[in-house]
Amino acid sequence: MKLENFGLLATEAIEKMFQALSNDLGNGVSEEKAGWRPSADFGIGPPDQSELLRRGIVERNSRGQFRLNFKNSRIRQEFKTLDLQFEQLDCFLRDTEEVKKAQKVLKQITEMLQTTPEYWTYVIALGWWKMLEVSEMPARVDDILGEGFSPKDWMVKAPRSSSQLALNIARKYGEIEDFEGVINFLEKTRICNIQDVILPLPLNQDDVQKVMKVLKWGEIEAELTISNVKVLAFFWSFLFILKCRNSLPLSTEFSLKLNEIIWNSLENLLKEKQSNLLRDLENTVSTLTAEGIIWASDILYLPEII
Structure with missing residues (x-):
């Protein structure tokens, strides 16, 4: 029948x-x-x-x-007519398991940061590196040309400075010499396969200084609050770890759920409400934009989990 x-x-x-x-x-x-x-x-x-x-x-x-x-x-x-429903259900079942795994890793990271606050230095370096690298460093063309970069050069060289700029941020909150410290942290905690950490070729210091000048990096750093730095670092580093573990959700429903779980962990870690943390980040970006750094919102932003 x-x-x-x-x-x-x-x-x-x-x-x-x-x-x-x-x-x-x-x-x-x-x-x-x-x-x-x-x-x-x-x-x-x-x-x-x-x-x-x-x-x-x-x-x-x-x-x-x-x-x-x-x-x-x-x-x-x-019942081949129900293939679409079964596919959606399979996606939900898969995401249920992946979110459980993500919660376990998130709990591990949160507990580590609570018991060993020095680990924040590595999380900041990792998270800011990924955020800056993904942003591709947008800036004014006139400023790019003014520092001797062609647009093509900028697209190649600016992202290569991301790890060095991230280290500059991280050093304000702890001791870290280079990205070997981040690699050792990941290896020690076993939260990510270190083979997935592929650093860009380092940029010479002259070019790094030019990139910083184009981005007005000194002005950006001066406006950052500690909550800005930690919120962005936590989200971007955790996203990177989930990608390494192939644990990103496939559905919007579970993406939203995971986003909520991450915020709960951050509120617990930073002893501050999500609304206040977001407002602080928005205020920083608004201040920088008002100062003419209109690309701030394209660099300092929270990632999409899905």
Whole structure:
């Protein structure tokens, strides 16, 4: 018997089961507990209950609740019209596990920073390096040309200065000589495979100074607060670690959930509310923009998790 022969009500019931599973998983309910509802919630009458159970399309728990038997591979083969729903469910199940792993790593990092505040130096160096590198260092063309760079040179050389500029920031908050300290930190804590850390070729100091002049880096550094530095560093370093571990969420729902988890950890670490931390960052960017550093918002920004 094909699904069409169950009638419209049975089809709608199965779609509601998909939605129940997705809602629960998106709200952090474990796979074992997700999707269970009274049959009335799915509009399943006794005749359909028996048929759906007999064919293994649904399962029933000890409380008499029902859910889609999503682990039954035969269902996927039989009901090809539901491929899209199964793909979405697979994505949610995968993200559920990845967010659990991410939470474990986040807990490890948070506890390390609480017990050993000196580790912030390495987190700052790592996070700022990735943020600056990804930003590609936007600046005024006239300023770029004025320091002897062609636009093509700038696109190559400016990102290569990212690790050195990041170290300059990190040294304000602790002792760190070079990026070997960051590598040793990652290796010691085992939160990331150090083979994934590929540093750009270092830029000579003359060019680094020119990059800093074009970016007005001294003015930018002068406006940064400690919360600006730590918030940006924490987000960007954690994003890098998740990428190394292939643990980034695939769905928007779990991206938002992970974002919330990261903010909870930061609030706990910095003893400050998310709204205040964001306002502080926005104020810094606004001040720099008012001073003519209009590219500040393209450099100092929080990453998209997904």
